[in-house]
Amino acid sequence: MGVTEMISRLALRVVRVLIVEVPGQWLTRMELEHQMLRRGWRRALTAADADVLAVCGVSGPELTPLVDRLWQQMPGPRVRADMVSPRAVNSALDEAAILYLDTEHHKRDAQERAQEPWIPEGPVDHMDHDDHGNHAGMGHDNHEGHGGMNHDDHAGMNHNDHDEHAGMKHDEHAGVDHGEHEGHGGMDMSPGGVPLAEGGQDRDGLEMDVLHLPLGPVLPYWPAGLVLTCSIQGDVVIGSDVSIVDSGDHGNESEISHNGLRAALHCDSVMALLALAGADDLAARARRARDFLLRGDQVAASDALVRMTRAIRRSWLLRWSLRGILVLDQVDLDRYGLSVGCGGDAYDRMLRTIDRVRAEVDGRVSASEEDELVPWQVLPELVSGMELATLRLAVASVNLELCFIDKEVEHDR
Amino acid sequence: MTDSAVVTVSALWAVIAGTLLCGFAVFAVTLDAGLSARAHGAGGGWFTLPSRLARLLRQRRRTTVAADTLLWRVGGIGMFIGAFLMVAVIPLGRWTLADLDVGVVWFNTIDVLVWALVWLTGWGANSTHSLVGGYRFLAHGLAYELPLMFALVAPAIAAGSLRVGAVASAQQDDVWFVVWMPVAFLIYLIGVMGFSVWGPFAAALATDIAGGAGAELSAVDRLVFHAGRYLFLAAGAAFSVPLFLGGGAGPWLPAWAWVLIKTLVVLAVLVWLRRKVPLLRPDRFMSIGWTILLPAIVVQDLVVSVVAVWKG
Numbered sequence: 001m002g003v004t005e006m007i008s009r010l011a012l013r014v015v016r017v018l019i020v021e022v023p024g025q026w027l028t029r030m031e032l033e034h035q036m037l038r039r040g041w042r043r044a045l046t047a048a049d050a051d052v053l054a055v056c057g058v059s060g061p062e063l064t065p066l067v068d069r070l071w072q073q074m075p076g077p078r079v080r081a082d083m084v085s086p087r088a089v090n091s092a093l094d095e096a097a098i099l100y101l102d103t104e105h106h107k108r109d110a111q112e113r114a115q116e117p118w119i120p121e122g123p124v125d126h127m128d129h130d131d132h133g134n135h136a137g138m139g140h141d142n143h144e145g146h147g148g149m150n151h152d153d154h155a156g157m158n159h160n161d162h163d164e165h166a167g168m169k170h171d172e173h174a175g176v177d178h179g180e181h182e183g184h185g186g187m188d189m190s191p192g193g194v195p196l197a198e199g200g201q202d203r204d205g206l207e208m209d210v211l212h213l214p215l216g217p218v219l220p221y222w223p224a225g226l227v228l229t230c231s232i233q234g235d236v237v238i239g240s241d242v243s244i245v246d247s248g249d250h251g252n253e254s255e256i257s258h259n260g261l262r263a264a265l266h267c268d269s270v271m272a273l274l275a276l277a278g279a280d281d282l283a284a285r286a287r288r289a290r291d292f293l294l295r296g297d298q299v300a301a302s303d304a305l306v307r308m309t310r311a312i313r314r315s316w317l318l319r320w321s322l323r324g325i326l327v328l329d330q331v332d333l334d335r336y337g338l339s340v341g342c343g344g345d346a347y348d349r350m351l352r353t354i355d356r357v358r359a360e361v362d363g364r365v366s367a368s369e370e371d372e373l374v375p376w377q378v379l380p381e382l383v384s385g386m387e388l389a390t391l392r393l394a395v396a397s398v399n400l401e402l403c404f405i406d407k408e409v410e411h412d413r
Numbered sequence: 414m415t416d417s418a419v420v421t422v423s424a425l426w427a428v429i430a431g432t433l434l435c436g437f438a439v440f441a442v443t444l445d446a447g448l449s450a451r452a453h454g455a456g457g458g459w460f461t462l463p464s465r466l467a468r469l470l471r472q473r474r475r476t477t478v479a480a481d482t483l484l485w486r487v488g489g490i491g492m493f494i495g496a497f498l499m500v501a502v503i504p505l506g507r508w509t510l511a512d513l514d515v516g517v518v519w520f521n522t523i524d525v526l527v528w529a530l531v532w533l534t535g536w537g538a539n540s541t542h543s544l545v546g547g548y549r550f551l552a553h554g555l556a557y558e559l560p561l562m563f564a565l566v567a568p569a570i571a572a573g574s575l576r577v578g579a580v581a582s583a584q585q586d587d588v589w590f591v592v593w594m595p596v597a598f599l600i601y602l603i604g605v606m607g608f609s610v611w612g613p614f615a616a617a618l619a620t621d622i623a624g625g626a627g628a629e630l631s632a633v634d635r636l637v638f639h640a641g642r643y644l645f646l647a648a649g650a651a652f653s654v655p656l657f658l659g660g661g662a663g664p665w666l667p668a669w670a671w672v673l674i675k676t677l678v679v680l681a682v683l684v685w686l687r688r689k690v691p692l693l694r695p696d697r698f699m700s701i702g703w704t705i706l707l708p709a710i711v712v713q714d715l716v717v718s719v720v721a722v723w724k725g
Binding site: 008012051075279285287392 | 449450452453454455458461463464465466467468470471472473474475476477478541542544545548549613615616619620621622623624628629630631632635687688689690691692693694695696697
C-alpha cells in the first residue's frame, strides 16, 4: 500500500488537465491556468493525456454530450472538476486532487466503465445547424483515416465531384448521427463503425483521401465554443463549415469590468498565437503579463509587456513564421466588411494587439474595439486552402466576434 | 588511418552504455522542465522526472476505435529502442561496444528508421490529428534528411573512414572537425533535432494539432514514445562528439570524461534551443532545406574533399 500511495502522491505533482471552456468563461479558465501553475499541473492537449477534466462554466445542451465523450476517452485514473466561476476554481482543484489520490475509487471506475472504445450512436437532437454539435473537439474516433496517400493518377477519375455536405444532410435525415463522421451518406463502413475515407482531387489534381476533422470546441488555444468542421486532404483544408456551440445561450460571458481585464483578454490571444507558433518562452512571457493584468498589478504588467515586446521584435524566426499568414488587403477587407485594423498578416495583427494592450495598460485610450472584430461566419472563406498549421495561426491572429450571435446568419458553403 | 585506436569491449558493457544514455536523457528532461518552470515564473521543476514517471505508470493504457494496434505499438517501442542501437557505435574514450567499419552509416540507418517509427505512431491511432502529425514528420524529414546525410559524410571524408573510432582519432592531434566544418556541424545538429522530433522540429507533435502523432498516446505508450525522443536527442548529442568535437581529446581529464562532458554541453544547448526557437513549419522549412541547407552542405563536402586530397 505504501508504494501505491507514494506513486500516486508523486503523480499528483504533475497532473495534466484537459480544459473545457464554456463560451464566455475565459475568466474562469485564466484563473484555472493560474491555479494549475501553482500546483505544477499542466495542460493536457488531448483526452488521452488527461487526468483531470476541468469544465469552466456550466455547459449547455450541445456542449454537454461532448464533455461526456471526452470523459469517456480519458484513460484513467480520471477526475472531473466543474468550476462555475473563478472563485470556485481553487476548491474544485482541491477536491480533484483528493479524488485523484483515491486509488480504490479509480479501480472501481476502471471496472465499471466500458472496456472498449466505441462510437456512440443516437438520434440527432439539434437540427438548426448545418453541422451537429457533437464533434468532440479532438475526439479520436472521428477519423476515417486509413487511406494514406494515394498519388496514383487515375486518369478519368470522376470522384472529384463528391459533395460531402450533401452526404451530411442525408445522414441527418436518416436520424442517425454517427458521432463525427457526417459527410458519408451511404458509404462503406469499417468493422469499427468508422466510415472509410472517400477520395477527391487534391490541389495538384491527384487523387487523395478526404478526411473530416472538427476543430473545436475543445481544443487548446482555440476560441471557446467555435466549431470549424474541416474537410482535409493530407493537412490541407479544402472546405469547412463553422458554427458555435450553444449559440442560444447568452448572458454567461465574463464581465469586462475594467480596462485591465480587456487588456488581459487581448494578452491571452497573443499568448495563444505565440504558443501555436511554438515560441514557448515568448508565450510564457505573455502569460505572465496576462496574469499580472488579471490581478491588477499594472506596474509589473507594463514591465513584462515591454520586455515581451522587445523579445518578440528580436525574434526574426517568429517574424518569418507569422509573415504572410492570412494576408488581408483592402479588397478582402471590403469584401468581408472588416475594418482597417484587421488588415495585414498575422504578424502585423499581433503587433497591433500588443500595442493596444500596452495602450490600455498605460491608460492611453485606444480606438474603439468593436471596429476590429471579425465575424465568425466568414471564417470558412478566409481559411479555405490553408494547411492546418496555417489555419490555426490564422484563426488565432484575428479577433473573433463570438458573443452576441445572430442566429439567423448561417453560413452555407 | 583506417585502423582505429579504440578497443572493442565485451557486450556486457552495453548495460553501462545504456545507463549512461538514460542518464543523459534524465538530464535533458530535468533541464527542460526546470527551464520551463522558470519561464512561467513558477518554482521547482527540477525534480519532475519521478513524478512524470509515476503519473504515466499509474495511468491506464487506452486504445481507439479500429486502431492499428500492432503498428501503433511498434512505432512507440521502436522510438525507445532506436537510440540504444545508436550508442553502440559511439566510442567512450578508448572503448566502444561495436567498432563497425561502417559506423557512420549505421547511425544514419537508425535515424532514417525514425521516419517509419513516427509515421507508424501517427498512423496506428486511426485519428486525424495523429495522421496529420505523421504527414508533417515526413515533410520535415524530406527537408532535413538529405542535408543530414551529407553532413555525416564530411567528417568521414576527412578521416578517410566510416569507422567512428577512426573519425575521432583523426582529430586527436589536429584541429577538431567542428572548426573547419562548421556548416556540417550546424546541419548535423538540425538533423538531430529533426529525428528527435524536438523543438523547432516538433511540428509533428505540435500543440496546434493537439499533440499530433502523439495525440492518442497514454500511459506506458506515451512514456516509451517520449522517452525515445529524449534518448534520441541524447544519442545525437553523443555522436556529435567523435564526429566533430574531437572525441576524447582534451587536457587533464581522461578521454571518457571528456566525451561525457562534451555530450552534456551539446545536449544542454539543444534543450535550451527548444524554448528559444519557434516551430519551423514543414511547409516553410522545406524551401530552406532544399535551397539553403542542401547547397551549403554540398559546398562544405566539396571543401572537405579538396582539403583531404590536398593533404594526401
